[in-house]
Amino acid sequence: MAGTKASEATPNGGSAGAQGKKKVKAQQPLPAVEALADKLPFCVEVKPKLGRHTVAKADLPAGTLVMLEEPAFTTTRTRVGLHVCHRCFASIPPPSPPKRSKALADKPAAEQQQEEANQQQQIGTALEISKAEGASAQQQGAAEEDEQVPAALNPCLPRYCLACAGKNAELDARLAAVRARLLAVCKKHGVEPELLQLLLLLDTGRAGVKAQDIPAGLVPEGAAAPPVVRCGPADLDQIPSVWDRKSEGWRRAVVSATRALHQELVALAESGAVPGYQPSSLVQLQGAAGAIALSLQGIGPEGSSTEPGLGLFPALNLFAHSCAPNCAYVVSGQTLQVRTLGDVPAGMPLTVSYVPLYDPRPARRDNLRQQRGLPACGCERCAVPIEQSNDRFLEGVWCLRCRTEVLVQLPQSDKWEQQYMEQQEKEAAKFAVAAALSKPSHGAGPKKIGAKRGKKAGTTALQDQAAGAGAAAVEQVQEQGVADGAERVAAAAAESHVQQAEPEGSAMEKSNGEAASGESPSEAAAAGAAASKPQPEPVIFWRCCGCGHLERARGHGGYSGPQDVDEQASTLYSQALMYLQMKGVSQAEAMLDFVRNGVNARLHPYNTHCLDAMEPLLQIQARGWLALGMEIIGRMRKGDTVNAFNTALHLWEAQRLLLDLPTPAQLGYLLAFQEAARTKASSASSAVVKKQFERKVKAATIEIAYLRKVLYGQQ
Secondary structure: OOOOOHHHOOOOOOOOOOOOOOOOOOOOOOHHHHHOHHHOOEEEEEEOOOEEEEEEOOOEOOOOEEEEEEOOOEEEOHHHOOOEOOOOOOEOOOOOOOOOOHHHHOOOHHHHHHHHHHHHHHHHHHHHHHHOOOHHHHHHHHHHHHHOOOHHHOOOOOOOOOOOOOOOHHHHHHHHHHHHHHHHHHHHHOOOHHHHHHHHHHHHHOOOOOOOOOOOOOOOOOOOOOOEEEOOHHHHOOOOOOHHHOOHHHHHHHHHHHHHHHHHHHHHHHHOOOOOOOOOOHHHHHHHHHHHHHHEEEEOOOOOOOOOEEEEOHHHHHOEEOOOOOEEEEEEOOEEEEEEOOOEOOOOEEEEOOOOOOOOHHHHHHHHHHHHOOOOOOOHHHHOOHHHOOHHHHOOEEOOOOOOOEEEEOOOOHHHHHHHHHHHHHHHHHHHHHHHHHOOOOOOOOOOOOOHHHHHHHHHHHHHHHHHHHHHHHHHHHHHHHHHHHHHHHHHHHHOOOOOOOOHHHHHHOOOOOOOOOOOHHHHHHHHHHHOOOOOOOOOEEEEOOOOOEEEOOOOOOOOOHHHHHHHHHHHHHHHHHHHHOOOHHHHHHHHHHHHOHHHHOEOOOOHHHHHHHHHHHHHHOOOOOOOOOOOOOOOOOOOHHHHHHHHHHHHHHHHHHOOOOOHHHHHHHHHHHHHHHHHHHOOOOHHHHHHHHHHHHHHHHHHHHHHHHHHOOO
């Protein structure tokens, strides 16, 4: 079978890709949004620098509902496909196991176990016989077995609750044959079934197949609420594809999977199950796969914080990105809401953030480039130099030189190596001068003659002697001290594998002071091979935002560099999450607490690793009642009231100080803070302490009401 490389397919500029030379597709308005343009509080503009973006028509106060959007298509996550309704995503009982025969159930327990053991033995014997039939027959049998997954156990086949049964009967009947084989295709090619499900719905939707029946969400009441936007295949075709930005492995897997899907779609068209249907080309399917990635959002049942499903929201892509946005979007049930976070004047572009707001600046930049195809972010927050921005704390490691500012990672460049060498030379020179001045003099000093003039002359002589010693030390540094400093720098460079390649002869001569003469041919050959090795990449440096001190990312001689500390915190955090999954709460809590404290106080308290470690710590400290859907479901663990109070307060203050914008995470932190303060007030031993915590509860209640109004429109 002829294989097609991922690089051969070049879907670009929307789902209608073309092979050969890439052409940038002109950005067109979305038909669904264009039809409601007069009723929406924003207009869509296209400019060379900003591209397609939205602009406020009038002044919009904080908390204004800008857009409501229902998903164009939905699908369930495969891991819960057997446990939720495929329309409303409410939980339903899983498929029941096959029932025992009445004859077997009537037998005693010992006979039942013996009967089941005999059945298992017969199954094992049958499997051994099938394995002996040959490799080709085995592969064919495995493929047939994958295709014949029982319908009750196939998560790609829709299942419904009693209230949703029959709502999508026509659509399900037309696509049943293809859906039954999607699971086998995904297992074979290593892609997510959700992607192929959405591609199937999108491609058949172009032929006029009846769209999915999606339950209506809870639309806010009032004349100010805009109409609900629901896009279709024509709108998704106007979303640019990020196919070229995806990894090579992902593209190769999708190429092979879409080829198999295309064969199924061709068979579907030939069967006549969908009248008038013509499947899209293979390249168009691949381009649509890249466009789907930009519109995916998690969805779930109304009033729940779980997200067992995925939905496509193309209209959200009309909003420009900013790391300091003036709008935020949240998905409530299956309805996406976009609201203003502050007062937005008329004519101002409406922006949202497509990346986590509290990630370090390099992580946000990489996320935008890989996930959305944006080369860089030019918002006001990212335009501020890192030395003057609060973003430096998110990746900051304390500078051990000045101990007042943090080190941040620098982009790779050869100039940092030269500056580091100069810094080391200056430090070596200063050390040599200080050592010379502090060395006691063994010569006879000037005689005391008792006169003031003699005392003054003696003092001047001492000063001249010190000056002469300093000048001599400087000369010595130029000849020896600097050379020693250069040797130390060269040694450190050798340890980090960054010294430049040298000629073959010099490479042979410099090993441990050995002379080149007298080397054996094998030693010379080994030295020549070492000299001919490819040069490694330049060393990464970190620089202090205060004193400007440069430091290598990797430490040596028992000292941990800033990157070593950063990686240690990341590793411990990952291990702690693994322990939590395995119910090792005490081990996870110890690791998270170590990271929260900055890995021996090397990380800034607002470093992203410290903040990330505090969230699972808060769940441990406040287990049993932490917000699920913003509702308290239990009581706090005894003894953790103060810990939960301080952790929640630190997280809320960190987010407000780093970026003063309302977020759903802040609402969760305040709910935890409020419950901890209320618990502390109820158990206070004195009236003064009780009154203090009651004031904190009142202040948190006011802030919670504000966040609920701005983020969710709740009064």
